[in-house]
Amino acid sequence: MTTKHEPYYVPAQSAWPIIGAIGLFLIAFGAGSFVSELNSEGGIGGYILLAGIAVIIFMIFGWFRTVIAESMAGLYSPQMDRSFRQGMSWFIFSEVMFFAAFFGALFYARMIAIPWLGGASNNAMTHEVLWPTFEAVWPLVTTPDGTTTEAMGWTGLPLYNTLILLTSSVTLHFAHVGLEKNKRQALTAWLALTIVLGIGFLFLQVEEYVHAYQEMGLTLESGVYGNTFFLLTGFHGMHVTLGTVFLIVLFFRVLKGHFTPEHHFAFQAGSWYWHFVDVVWLCLFIFVYVL
Amino acid sequence: MSTITQDTPAAHDDHHDDHHGAPKGIMRWILTTNHKDIGTLYLWFSFIMFLTGGAMAMVIRAELFQPGLQLVEPNFFNQMTTVHGLVMVFGAVMPAFTGLANWLIPMMIGAPDMALPRMNNWSFWILPFAFTILLSSLFMEGGGPNFGWTFYAPLSTTYSPDSTALFVFSVHIMGISSIMGAINVVVTIVNMRAPGMTWMKLPLFVWTWLITAFLLIAVMPVLAGAVTMVLTDKYFATSFFDAAGGGDPVMFQHIFWFFGHPEVYIMILPSFGIISAIVPAFSRKPLFGYASMVYATASIAVLSFLVWAHHMFTTGMPVFAELFFMYCTMLIAVPTGVKVFNWVATMWRGSISFETPMLFAVAFIILFTIGGFSGLMLAITPADFQYHDTYFVVAHFHYVLVTGAIFSIMAAAYYWLPKWTGNMYSESLGRWHFWCSVISVNVLFFPMHFLGLAGMPRRIPDYAIQFADVNQIVSIGGFAFGLSQLIFLAVVIKCIRGGEKAPAKPWEGAEGLEWTIPSPAPYHSFTTPPEVK
Numbered sequence: 001m002t003t004k005h006e007p008y009y010v011p012a013q014s015a016w017p018i019i020g021a022i023g024l025f026l027i028a029f030g031a032g033s034f035v036s037e038l039n040s041e042g043g044i045g046g047y048i049l050l051a052g053i054a055v056i057i058f059m060i061f062g063w064f065r066t067v068i069a070e071s072m073a074g075l076y077s078p079q080m081d082r083s084f085r086q087g088m089s090w091f092i093f094s095e096v097m098f099f100a101a102f103f104g105a106l107f108y109a110r111m112i113a114i115p116w117l118g119g120a121s122n123n124a125m126t127h128e129v130l131w132p133t134f135e136a137v138w139p140l141v142t143t144p145d146g147t148t149t150e151a152m153g154w155t156g157l158p159l160y161n162t163l164i165l166l167t168s169s170v171t172l173h174f175a176h177v178g179l180e181k182n183k184r185q186a187l188t189a190w191l192a193l194t195i196v197l198g199i200g201f202l203f204l205q206v207e208e209y210v211h212a213y214q215e216m217g218l219t220l221e222s223g224v225y226g227n228t229f230f231l232l233t234g235f236h237g238m239h240v241t242l243g244t245v246f247l248i249v250l251f252f253r254v255l256k257g258h259f260t261p262e263h264h265f266a267f268q269a270g271s272w273y274w275h276f277v278d279v280v281w282l283c284l285f286i287f288v289y290v291l
Numbered sequence: 292m293s294t295i296t297q298d299t300p301a302a303h304d305d306h307h308d309d310h311h312g313a314p315k316g317i318m319r320w321i322l323t324t325n326h327k328d329i330g331t332l333y334l335w336f337s338f339i340m341f342l343t344g345g346a347m348a349m350v351i352r353a354e355l356f357q358p359g360l361q362l363v364e365p366n367f368f369n370q371m372t373t374v375h376g377l378v379m380v381f382g383a384v385m386p387a388f389t390g391l392a393n394w395l396i397p398m399m400i401g402a403p404d405m406a407l408p409r410m411n412n413w414s415f416w417i418l419p420f421a422f423t424i425l426l427s428s429l430f431m432e433g434g435g436p437n438f439g440w441t442f443y444a445p446l447s448t449t450y451s452p453d454s455t456a457l458f459v460f461s462v463h464i465m466g467i468s469s470i471m472g473a474i475n476v477v478v479t480i481v482n483m484r485a486p487g488m489t490w491m492k493l494p495l496f497v498w499t500w501l502i503t504a505f506l507l508i509a510v511m512p513v514l515a516g517a518v519t520m521v522l523t524d525k526y527f528a529t530s531f532f533d534a535a536g537g538g539d540p541v542m543f544q545h546i547f548w549f550f551g552h553p554e555v556y557i558m559i560l561p562s563f564g565i566i567s568a569i570v571p572a573f574s575r576k577p578l579f580g581y582a583s584m585v586y587a588t589a590s591i592a593v594l595s596f597l598v599w600a601h602h603m604f605t606t607g608m609p610v611f612a613e614l615f616f617m618y619c620t621m622l623i624a625v626p627t628g629v630k631v632f633n634w635v636a637t638m639w640r641g642s643i644s645f646e647t648p649m650l651f652a653v654a655f656i657i658l659f660t661i662g663g664f665s666g667l668m669l670a671i672t673p674a675d676f677q678y679h680d681t682y683f684v685v686a687h688f689h690y691v692l693v694t695g696a697i698f699s700i701m702a703a704a705y706y707w708l709p710k711w712t713g714n715m716y717s718e719s720l721g722r723w724h725f726w727c728s729v730i731s732v733n734v735l736f737f738p739m740h741f742l743g744l745a746g747m748p749r750r751i752p753d754y755a756i757q758f759a760d761v762n763q764i765v766s767i768g769g770f771a772f773g774l775s776q777l778i779f780l781a782v783v784i785k786c787i788r789g790g791e792k793a794p795a796k797p798w799e800g801a802e803g804l805e806w807t808i809p810s811p812a813p814y815h816s817f818t819t820p821p822e823v824k
Contacts, residue, residue, distance in 0.1 A: 010404045013322035017413035025420035028464045032457035035526045083406040090474045094512045101516025113539035145535040224537035227529040
């Protein structure tokens with residue numbers, strides 16, 4: 001009897017995971033110390049955090065180099081490729097759930113907490129006893145304790161950013177089509193354009209934050225509207241940053257001649273990640289800015 | 292699933308590491324990509340955490356031996372209840388199941404290893420570091436987390452110690468570890484099954500773990516979101532959980548329990564899988580109602596997303612919400628009842644023998660059912676107004692988690708120890724461990740029901756004088772249960788060091804691929820997938 005299976009590549013011992021674990025330890029311990037030392041002088045948490053980030057970057061470089069070398073050496077069977085693809089999809093699902101927590105907070109605050117503070121449902125006495133002058137509106141420009149801010153409109157920068165990010169998903173798709181049809185020049189050009197759009201998005205996002213902080217008085221401290229605004233857009237921005245780095249790495253690999261029409265898991269993963277980030281932005285644009 | 296032919300190792304195995312034994316020395320464990328090594332690491336880590344969390348429980352029970360404050364400061368008492376919960380949930384029970392998954396799933400489905408072996412190592416090695424951070428915060432100025440393992444706002448935001456940021460980030464990296472571990476399990480099960488191992492032939496342990504892993508990937512990120520909001524509320528002046536800024540402390544509970552309730556099933560579904568392996572083996576009968584077990588597990592997982600607010604009946608939710616969550620919660624009794632019925636039906640007219648794994652499994656069925664019934668009582672909204680935050684709740688979830696989850700882990704350890712070590716454990720010591728545990732655990736937790744019904748609140752270092760006698764009984768049960776676990780340690784060490792050699796299939800009625808390979812399982816099993824007929 002013959003077996004239909006190719007051997008599944010089980011890697012030998014590897015030092016990258018333990019380096020990664022040490023990196024995460026330094027990040028968690030450093031970030032924890034840094035945050036709790038914010039109001040005091042002379043803490044070293046920040047340095048530990050930076051050291052941790054350096055270790056993680058080192059680990060990512062080393063680990064990816066190993067994986068790329070293995071892939072180029074042809075060690076990966078189609079079954080391996082499926083493992084990677086499924087792993088990446090589940091990772092993106094976990095990211096979806098992470099954003100879901102913050103969208104949940106947004107919806108709860110907007111649909112339940114604030115109306116109740118304004119006396120809705122059977123909360124007339126809550127309103128009367130706690131903050132009788134409080135007005136339940138969204139965006140919450142005046143919090144119950146009187147902090148005021150301005151609401152971020154959806155026209156202007158946010159709209160441009162939406163167009164940029166939607167376009168970047170399309171350009172990345174063209175790059176992918178180029179890869180699958182083995183048109184390397186189209187691949188390189190469309191991928192480069194996607195990266196430029198990603199960086200452009202991040203640049204405008206920073207502009208928007210500066211505008212919010214300096215001119216609108218919309219800060220992290222301006223009540224639950226500012227909280228959900230900055231945490232949702234902030235975590236999204238972090239994901240765009242990561243995605244852009246991911247695309248830049250892919251770009252250099254493309255220049256080195258990596259990826260074939262049949263065999264390009266890393267490209268596929270980067271593109272899934274980018275489309276995911278794009279979809280999150282679309283939800284953000286609708287629920288944070290427009291509605 | 293019973294007829295299996297295994298190919299001879301194929302000639303095309305060309306990588307250098309496939310047929311070596313285990314490397315030597317400490318670096319074997321640090322650098323390993325082998326699912327069995329990583330499983331062993333998880334299991335030992337879990338046991339160390341079990342003893343650590345147990346030591347904290349001993350502090351709690353010592354303080355509660357008498358009314359009044361004798362041994363520890365109230366703030367330290369709160370840190371003990373908090374860290375006991377965190378350590379047991381995230382350090383003992385979850386890693387134990389992940390360890391079992393690592394050891395068993397590849398062998399059960401005929402895979403050479405986990406699908407992503409290096410990530411597997413990373414998931415494990417994050418954990419010791421995460422718990423180093425969490426436990427070290429106990430020794431910092433102002434103390435460690437003291438707000439309960441559920442870290443409700445504003446206890447965790449306005450009133451928490453300075454070290455809260457360390458708690459937050461340690462939970463973050465525990466979450467990363469769990470998510471990576473769960474992704475690995477899902478991908479392994481979906482992608483690595485041997486030819487012929489179709490979905491409805493999967494051992495139930497594999498099925499239950501598949502669904503558990505899905506729950507983990509779905510809710511651990513929500514926990515990450517919750518701790519992040521606690522962090523920003525405490526240190527960056529946001530007001531997610533502060534009504535003065537338009538937020539709501541009750542919103543914390545909603546987000547937390549959206550994670551927390553599926554989390555509870557994460558800690559029990561793999562148990563169902565274990566019991567569904569052990570009961571048929573020692574009843575010498577196939578499992579009754581295999582398909583209904585699979586569907587029941589899936590139903591429990593779906594329902595677990597719809598019941599979170601039954602932890603919050605007293606927060607002043609609208610009556611409609613209270614009713615919705617009450618009925619959904621009661622619905623869970625249906626698939627759970629199916630499971631208990633099937634286990635009992637499996638034993639019915641079986642040729643039963645009571646080796647230690649079976650003893651723990653039978654105790655599981657009875658005692659977990661008690662925990663399930665008290666859960667039904669708690670699900671009744673008006674009744675819950677009486678039980679909420681009393682020792683009745685403590686009794687309920689310890690029946691589910693100790694005599695449920697932990698007993699199933701013990702059963703699994705005894706059942707598969709011969710496969711892991713190649714030696715039989717000492718049956719007499721195992722029985723000692725079982726009988727000491729099962730008696731003391733009931734002395735420990737059963738009277739807590741009465742304390743709770745009489746009105747003793749949980750998480751409190753002092754109590755009214757009328758609770759003194761029962762608390763003393765409970766504490767004695769606690770110390771006895773704690774000591775009994777040292778027998779388990781002795782059994783495991785003795786079994787690793789030697790003993791009667793175990794055959795490939797030490798249990799007459801056992802079924803599954805893992806019993807087709809020798810004991811101890813070779814370092815690499817199924818490098819060529821077996822054909823399952």
